[in-house]
Amino acid sequence: xxxxxxxxxxxxxxxxxxxxxxxxxxxxxxxxxxxxxxxxxxxxxxxxxxxxxxxxxxxxxxxxxxxxxxxxxxxxxxxxxxxxxxxxxxxxxxxxxxxxxxxxxxxxxxxxxxxxxxxxxxxxxxxxxxxxxxxxxxxxxxxxxxxxxxxxxxxxxxxxxxxxxxxxxxxxxxxxxxxxxxxxxxxxxxxxxxxxxxxxxxxxxxxxxxxxxxxxxxxxxxxxxxxxxxxxxxxxxxxxxxxxxxxxxxxxxxxxxxxxxxxxxxxxxxxxxxxxxxxxxxxxxxxxxxxxxxxxxxxxxxxxxxxxxxxxxxxxxxxxxxxxxxxxxxxxxxxxxxxxxxxxxxxxxxxxxxxxxxxxxxxxxxx
Amino acid sequence: xxxxxxxxxxxxxxxxxxxxxxxxxxxxxxxxxxxxxxxxxxxxxxxxxxxxxxxxxxxxxxxxxxxxxxxxxxxxxxxxxxxxxxxxxxxxxxxxxxxxxxxxxxxxxxxxxxxxxxxxxxxxxxxxxxxxxxxxxxxxxxxxxxxxxxxxxxxxxxxxxxxxxxxxxxx
Numbered sequence: 001x002x003x004x005x006x007x008x009x010x011x012x013x014x015x016x017x018x019x020x021x022x023x024x025x026x027x028x029x030x031x032x033x034x035x036x037x038x039x040x041x042x043x044x045x046x047x048x049x050x051x052x053x054x055x056x057x058x059x060x061x062x063x064x065x066x067x068x069x070x071x072x073x074x075x076x077x078x079x080x081x082x083x084x085x086x087x088x089x090x091x092x093x094x095x096x097x098x099x100x101x102x103x104x105x106x107x108x109x110x111x112x113x114x115x116x117x118x119x120x121x122x123x124x125x126x127x128x129x130x131x132x133x134x135x136x137x138x139x140x141x142x143x144x145x146x147x148x149x150x151x152x153x154x155x156x157x158x159x160x161x162x163x164x165x166x167x168x169x170x171x172x173x174x175x176x177x178x179x180x181x182x183x184x185x186x187x188x189x190x191x192x193x194x195x196x197x198x199x200x201x202x203x204x205x206x207x208x209x210x211x212x213x214x215x216x217x218x219x220x221x222x223x224x225x226x227x228x229x230x231x232x233x234x235x236x237x238x239x240x241x242x243x244x245x246x247x248x249x250x251x252x253x254x255x256x257x258x259x260x261x262x263x264x265x266x267x268x269x270x271x272x273x274x275x276x277x278x279x280x281x282x283x284x285x286x287x288x289x290x291x292x293x294x295x296x297x298x299x300x301x302x303x304x305x306x307x308x309x310x311x312x313x314x315x316x317x318x319x320x321x322x323x324x325x326x327x328x329x330x331x332x333x334x335x336x337x338x339x340x341x342x343x344x345x346x347x348x349x350x351x352x353x354x355x356x357x358x359x360x361x362x363x364x365x366x367x
Numbered sequence: 368x369x370x371x372x373x374x375x376x377x378x379x380x381x382x383x384x385x386x387x388x389x390x391x392x393x394x395x396x397x398x399x400x401x402x403x404x405x406x407x408x409x410x411x412x413x414x415x416x417x418x419x420x421x422x423x424x425x426x427x428x429x430x431x432x433x434x435x436x437x438x439x440x441x442x443x444x445x446x447x448x449x450x451x452x453x454x455x456x457x458x459x460x461x462x463x464x465x466x467x468x469x470x471x472x473x474x475x476x477x478x479x480x481x482x483x484x485x486x487x488x489x490x491x492x493x494x495x496x497x498x499x500x501x502x503x504x505x506x507x508x509x510x511x512x513x514x515x516x517x518x519x520x521x522x523x524x525x526x527x528x529x530x531x532x533x534x535x536x537x538x
Contacts, residue, residue, distance in 0.1 A: 147422035154430025180438045
């Protein structure tokens with residue numbers, strides 16, 4: 001193994017992973033502040049104001065509090081599963097980001113050349129920059145990325161179920177049962193809502209899907225509006241957000257699956273929920289809103305929009321969707337469980353299936 | 368080199384968790400070990416460059432079937448099950464099956480790869496793997512084997528309707 005291989009397949013990917021994990025943790029922390037602030041203003045309150053300017057340091061204070069709190073494991077709980085559950089729930093939520101493209105391929109080329117040129121000969125630098133997805137704005141680009149995201153995030157559900165069971169207590173168990181029923185029902189509609197996009201893009205790679213949107217000069221939300229709405233609603237259900245937060249409904253189940261959790265373990269569940277919110281938004285952005293592309297990517301009159309770096313466009317769209325997540329939480333009441341199942345199977349699933357049929361028919365007949 | 372090392376790591380993990388799945392007394396623990404075993408099978412698929420099958424393995428088995436398994440296990444009172452004897456009256460049948468399986472494995476180990484090449488591969492059915500894995504699979508399933516595929520899906524549909532009819536008292 002020569003130095004080129006080690007640098008382009010070990011060192012640089014590890015650096016990228018470190019950067020993404022750090023940024024993601026920061027984003028999760030400040031997403032909680034954003035949520036508290038937005039909800040507070042929706043309810044005509046001020047929200048956190050004490051720690052820092054308008055509560056800007058609140059997430060740090062909260063993090064410290066979580067770490068310093070007593071860590072309780074109930075005496076009748078299954079200690080191993082109880083410990084593993086939050087980890088099982090958090091890790092997949094982070095792993096998914098290895099295939100989500102934050103920027104176009106070749107985005108980091110300039111930076112890499114600048115950083116590597118003092119240490120290596122021009123030929124070595126050239127071969128490093130050109131190997132694999134080293135210079136792209138993503139950790140890796142695999143040809144089954146969409147499936148990868150779906151399958152890895154489905155592993156996260158197990159964390160919630162196991163947490164509910166391992167606590168050995170009634171409310172968490174009820175929360176876990178609700179959660180497994182909910183996830184299984186909404187995953188189907190979620191999968192079907194993506195198929196429309198896949199049919200048009202003819203690829204399962206997230207990078208290629210964005211590039212196809214650039215070629216077609218069109219964000220796919222304009223050709224697949226129904227699928228976008230479905231994807232977003234089912235994403236909300238998959239992340240256990242209001243109005244679908246039945247697994248943790250405070251008013252009926254105390255705290256649902258995390259009733260018995262405290263301190264840092266509870267924080268891990270919290271982080272997992274917010275991370276999967278970011279995942280859902282990032283996936284919706286990539287599939288339907290053109291990923292890193294600015295609006296009207298190929299119209300010359302709007303070429304000044306390219307002055308803004310692609311990563312910024314991506315983050316803007318993601319945070320817009322995150323804001324809608326919070327907005328919905330501040331506005332809508334929670335579903336009843338039978339309503340939740342009815343909507344999942346009798347409304348969203350048929351609509352998603354119909355959307356696939358119509359899209360496939362139109363593509364076959366006209367294109 | 369790298370692939371060989373990865374294969375042996377995954378295979379060891381797989382065997383380890385498979386044994387734990389059978390030995391564990393607590394059904395939820397057992398399910399947890401089964402999940403780990405299934406994940407290492409997915410890893411083996413990825414190693415063979417069958418990405419689609421690997422991803423679907425995780426999606427269907429870990430994300431779907433195991434969730435339903437756990438759903439059922441959680442409804443059973445675990446405390447009673449834990450203290451039951453694991454091997455019931457079926458242990459003799461189990462031993463016979465294990466011996467047959469062991470004999471098969473030894474037979475294949477002695478004879479090597481040669482046995483699998485007794486019939487020459489038919490041409491025309493296996494699509495050349497130039498295109499992507501997923502695309503190849505799609506073409507084979509919806510092209511060459513369309514009829515068996517559809518028959519299988521109708522069978523599954525019948526099974527679903529049958530389950531609903533059997534479990535619901537009034538429809």
